[in-house]
Amino acid sequence: MPKGSDTEIQELLNLANAGDQEARGRLLDHACGRLLKLSRAMLARYPAVRRWEATDDVHMNAMMRLHRALETVQPKSVRHFFNLAATQIRRELLDFKKHYYGPLGLGRNHGTDHQSPDRPGGRFDRMAHEPEDITEWTEFHEVVDGLSEEFREVVNLLFYQGLSQQEAADVLGISLATVKRRWQAARVFLHDKLGGTS
Amino acid sequence: MTNLAGLPDRDVLAELLLRWEELFERGQDTPAAELAAERPDLAPELARQIEALKAVSWMTQPLKEGPQSPEVSAVGGGRLGARYRLETLVGAGGFAEVFRGFDERLQRPVAIKLPRPGRVGPRDAFLAEARRVARLRHEGIVPVYDVGIDGDSCFIVSEFLEGGSLADRLADRRPSPEEALRWVTEVAEALEYAHLHGVVHLDIKPANILIDHHERAKLADFGIAQSAAKSGAAGPSLGTLRYMSPEQLLGKATDHRSDIFSLGIVLHEILTGKVPYQSLEPQRLKRDILAGNPTIAAGLSVPLRSVCSQSLSLDPHRRHASAAEFAAEVRRASGPAGKARPWWPLIAGVLGLIAVTGFLASRPPRRAAPPVGVPTPAPEEVLAEATNLFFQQRYAEAEERYTAYLATFPADIEALTRRGLCRTRRGAFAAAVEDFSAALELNPDDATLLKRRGIAFASLRQFEPAIVDYEAALARAPSDREIRESFAACYSIMAAEQAAQKEFAAAAELMTKAIAIYPHAAVFYHQRGSCLFHLGEYEQAVLDLDEAIRREPRKPDHYENRGLCYRALGRVEDAEQEFQKAAELRNQ
Numbered sequence: 058m059p060k061g062s063d064t065e066i067q068e069l070l071n072l073a074n075a076g077d078q079e080a081r082g083r084l085l086d087h088a089c090g091r092l093l094k095l096s097r098a099m100l101a102r103y104p105a106v107r108r109w110e111a112t113d114d115v116h117m118n119a120m121m122r123l124h125r126a127l128e129t130v131q132p133k134s135v136r137h138f139f140n141l142a143a144t145q146i147r148r149e150l151l152d153f154k155k156h157y158y159g160p161l162g163l164g165r166n167h168g169t170d171h172q173s174p175d176r177p178g179g180r181f182d183r184m185a186h187e188p189e190d191i192t193e194w195t196e197f198h199e200v201v202d203g204l205s206e207e208f209r210e211v212v213n214l215l216f217y218q219g220l221s222q223q224e225a226a227d228v229l230g231i232s233l234a235t236v237k238r239r240w241q242a243a244r245v246f247l248h249d250k251l252g253g254t255s
Numbered sequence: 256m257t258n259l260a261g262l263p264d265r266d267v268l269a270e271l272l273l274r275w276e277e278l279f280e281r282g283q284d285t286p287a288a289e290l291a292a293e294r295p296d297l298a299p300e301l302a303r304q305i306e307a308l309k310a311v312s313w314m315t316q317p318l319k320e321g322p323q324s325p326e327v328s329a330v331g332g333g334r335l336g337a338r339y340r341l342e343t344l345v346g347a348g349g350f351a352e353v354f355r356g357f358d359e360r361l362q363r364p365v366a367i368k369l370p371r372p373g374r375v376g377p378r379d380a381f382l383a384e385a386r387r388v389a390r391l392r393h394e395g396i397v398p399v400y401d402v403g404i405d406g407d408s409c410f411i412v413s414e415f416l417e418g419g420s421l422a423d424r425l426a427d428r429r430p431s432p433e434e435a436l437r438w439v440t441e442v443a444e445a446l447e448y449a450h451l452h453g454v455v456h457l458d459i460k461p462a463n464i465l466i467d468h469h470e471r472a473k474l475a476d477f478g479i480a481q482s483a484a485k486s487g488a489a490g491p492s493l494g495t496l497r498y499m500s501p502e503q504l505l506g507k508a509t510d511h512r513s514d515i516f517s518l519g520i521v522l523h524e525i526l527t528g529k530v531p532y533q534s535l536e537p538q539r540l541k542r543d544i545l546a547g548n549p550t551i552a553a554g555l556s557v558p559l560r561s562v563c564s565q566s567l568s569l570d571p572h573r574r575h576a577s578a579a580e581f582a583a584e585v586r587r588a589s590g591p592a593g594k595a596r597p598w599w600p601l602i603a604g605v606l607g608l609i610a611v612t613g614f615l616a617s618r619p620p621r622r623a624a625p626p627v628g629v630p631t632p633a634p635e636e637v638l639a640e641a642t643n644l645f646f647q648q649r650y651a652e653a654e655e656r657y658t659a660y661l662a663t664f665p666a667d668i669e670a671l672t673r674r675g676l677c678r679t680r681r682g683a684f685a686a687a688v689e690d691f692s693a694a695l696e697l698n699p700d701d702a703t704l705l706k707r708r709g710i711a712f713a714s715l716r717q718f719e720p721a722i723v724d725y726e727a728a729l730a731r732a733p734s735d736r737e738i739r740e741s742f743a744a745c746y747s748i749m750a751a752e753q754a755a756q757k758e759f760a761a762a763a764e765l766m767t768k769a770i771a772i773y774p775h776a777a778v779f780y781h782q783r784g785s786c787l788f789h790l791g792e793y794e795q796a797v798l799d800l801d802e803a804i805r806r807e808p809r810k811p812d813h814y815e816n817r818g819l820c821y822r823a824l825g826r827v828e829d830a831e832q833e834f835q836k837a838a839e840l841r842n843q
Contacts, residue, residue, distance in 0.1 A: 216314055238269050241276065241304075244314055248307040 066135045074131045081127055084138065136210075136228050139220075143213030147198045200250045208243035215240055267294055271301050276308065288831065299835060335405045339367055339412060355415055358400070365400060366415040368476075385411050388454055395445025397465060397475040413475070418468055422461035425525065435525040436589045438464070438472040443518060443582035445474045450511040450578055453734055457509060459517035460498040461524065496537060497530050501545050501569050506807050508776050510737045512571035515581050519566025519574075522585065526559065527552035531567060545569075558588030565646075573648070576676075584646060634663045638670060650677040668694045672704065679711055687711040702732035706741055713745040716752075721745050729772075736773075743773035747782060759789040777807035784816060793820040811837035 072080035123145045132138040188194040201212050214225040215236075226236045262270070271290045278285050287302035288295070335341065340357045356367040382402055389399035401412040421438065424430060430438070442464055446456065456463075458476055465473050500516035502509050524530045531549030534540040547569035551560050562584045568574045575581040641656030657674035661667065675690030691708035695701065709724035725742035732738055746769035753762035766783035773779065784799035800817040807813065818833030 234273070237273055237276075241272050241308065242269065244311045245272075245304050245307045247314075248311045 066138065070132060070135065070138055073127060074133070081124065084127065085123055136230075139218050139228060140210060140213050143217035146217055147202060151195060151198050151202075196251060197247070200247055204243060204246065207239055208246065211236060211239040212243050212247075264294075264297060268297055268301055268304065271297070272304055272308070275301070275305055286828065286832070288828075299839065302832075302835060303839065335367065335410050336401075336403045339365060339401075339410075341367060356412070358412070364415040365412045366397075368411040368413070370409060370411075382409055385409075391449055391452060391454060393445050393448045394471070395441050395473055396449065397473045416465045416467050416473065416475075418466040418470075420462050421464040421466060421472065421521075421525070424466060425461055425528070429528050430525060432526065432589070434470075436585055438466075439518065439522045439525060440582045440585050441472040442474055442521070443578045443585065445472075446511070446514050446518065447578035447582065449474075450514070453732070453736070455509065455511050455736070456514050456517075457503065458498075459514050459521060461521060464521070496540055497532055497544075499544070500571075501547065502571060504541055504544060505809070506777070508736075508740050508773070510571070510740070511578065512574045512576075515566050515574050515578060516568075516571075518578070518581060519563050522559075522566070523549075523551065523555075523563045526555060531563065556588065559585075561647075562588050565648075572680075575646070580646060634660050641670070641673065645673055645677060648680075650680045653677050654681070665693075666697060668697050668701075671697075672707070675707060675711070679707070679714070682714075684711045684714040688715070700731055702728040702735060702738060705731070706735075706738045709745065710741060713748060716748075718745065718749050739773040740776070743769040743776070743779060746772070747779060750782060750786070754786060754789075757789075759786045762786045763790065775806070777803040777805075777810070777813070780806070781810075781813060781816070784820075788816065788820055788823075791823075793823045796820045797824075809840060811840040814840065 066084070069080045069084050073084055123142055126141055126145055130137075130141060132141050188197050201209060201216075204212060210229065211225060214220045214228060215222065220228065222236050222240065223233055225240075226233045229236065271287075271294075275285055275287070275290055287298045287305055291298040291301050335356075338358060338360050340359055341354045342357060343355045352369050354367045354369065356365050357363070358365045382404070385399065385402040389402060392398070397413050397416065399411055399413045403410055403412075429435075442459070446459075449456065456474065456476070459474075463474060463476050465475050467473055496504075498517045498520045500509065500513040503513055520530055520532075529550075529552060531551055532540055532543045533550065534543055547567075549563070549567045551563050555563065562581070565584070566574050566581060575584060637656050637660045641653050641660060644650075644653035644656060654674055654677040657670050657677065661670050661674065664670065671690045671694040675687045675694065678684070678687035678690060688708055688711045691704055691711060695704050695708065698704065705724045705728035709721045709728065712718070712721035712724060722742075722745065725738065725745060728735070728738045729742060746765045750762040750765035750769065753759075753765060763783055763786035766779060766786060769779050770783065780799040780803040784796040784803065787793075787796035787799060797817060797820045800813055800820065803810070804813045804817070814833045814837040818830040818837065821827075821830035821833060
């Protein structure tokens, strides 16, 4: 998770918005530490992919994406920044599947089990465990993208940015209890939406 | 703590869920009924949401990152068995990873499949299965060159095909109808060969159909799915959901007809570009498949629609009886209509195919020379017509034609067998027994014929001769899944009759025999559990129901009956949970 207080991040944002490249770099560091973990989790089952390119590529692309976003959007608040970062990270992770299964992707040939790019669902009980491959992760990210704003925001902070619930409450300016409620409701929704069986 | 009185239901639920999670984080898993003591009406929904939170608990835990070493993790040094060099990962998924590799001894590229730990059955069983598959030699099956062990990893080495898969082809463009039908029949022929050798694929889909440099379709991954299924780890995730047969989805016993179902989906997709079940929601897709209402594209010709519809029948018995029949149907449906004798070449083709497989190699000649004075229409035409009617499931008419044909060729095993099948399917079991007996006189070692006569005897409730036939069939084909399942079903029928007479001990004993013969069906454990319950052996009954639930976790009866056992054992809360689970499943 990103280290640094809200105040520190707010200061960095102010500096970055004023054109300070170093501040922008430090913000990217804050945001992308978690991304690295997410991309590694997503690629845990693809040793050769991980070996040659993918983790670094995903990381680098997301950094560039976020860098561009910071230049054009200039988030005014910590909350806005985290949301922006989480969205860019998720978009990059979603794009990764296209890269992997695209016309020149490694996964194009010999899709010898359920890793077909057009795979509609996957295992019914898959929400009973962490997504295990790119397709399952992609479905997860897509469903998160479609959450209502208040749910998505909490998932962004807690899951994509790795903040604690109290930190998320501070960033959002709401009570801890509200964060807990939204976090619970979002998880139940994700479970149901992704075909959980319980 | 918030006072729940007067709050809307949604808020009450949220509050109760918060309480549950706080307690849960402290190591206390409080039952929903207890939390919702003031609002018992909300207990079921609360229980559901608790289960949902438990299921997604990984979201609140540290992510499972893969090892960060740049080396291939599965094998030391990227070399297997001191012979195969691993090069590039070319595919990965639920239960294995596939690498392009290089055989340094024979200096050729190979494909190397590395199963994931825990995603296939015990290593020895996996290797035994792989070796069995490796014995398959057919031009439509990607040959397995080697299987082996390296450290903790087992691996399968097979031919590496550069041409990609049918899935790739479909992604690029829709094949021409001729190409499409040729590929599908090639796959069906390969399947027929494998089925006759006791190997079922269970993961037929475009990604597993590879195209070689002669543009010939070849099936990959034979038997892997079965090994994975035996592990119990992967369950219904095997195979891409949209190609899975209803019985696979339900975790029921599968056989060659599951492959025929999946191939029917492929046939439809390759011809129309669309699969017959198209929902993108997994649960809905599953429901659609289980409802058995495929969307067959209107653009298909009537015969091809008919082939698709039959192969996609919910009831496996209504599908094509074999992959050879499916291939024959596809050929017929794709051939020019209106020929004077459209069926004879087809039948010859099917017979030729069967002969090639060696299935009939040891049989006596199937047909004597035609007698002088061939009747009109020619017997071959009568036979072709009979077979046509048989495929259309018009059994009474087919039986009539076979009878006419057999008047000329009374020693034709194929015709006798088919007439026996017609009679079985019409419920004329005694007559069916006569046909199968006549066929068995000509070929006493045919395990399938013995099984079929066993079924007819069991249907007549003549269990003694049925068991004799099944035992003889098993002795000849000990690993034939279909024979085992059918034999076990015979014991199950006997047990049901005993149970109806309140002879529960005898019934339980019969079910033990059934399970020993075929240990894969939840229904058999459930049935024995019922007998044990009536005998007052509740703990033993629970064990059987545990097993039934493990194999078929979506069946409300299993939970309800386990609840009854718990209640009899005085485990009231456990019983209530079971009843609740059963009610939830019924509501879904």
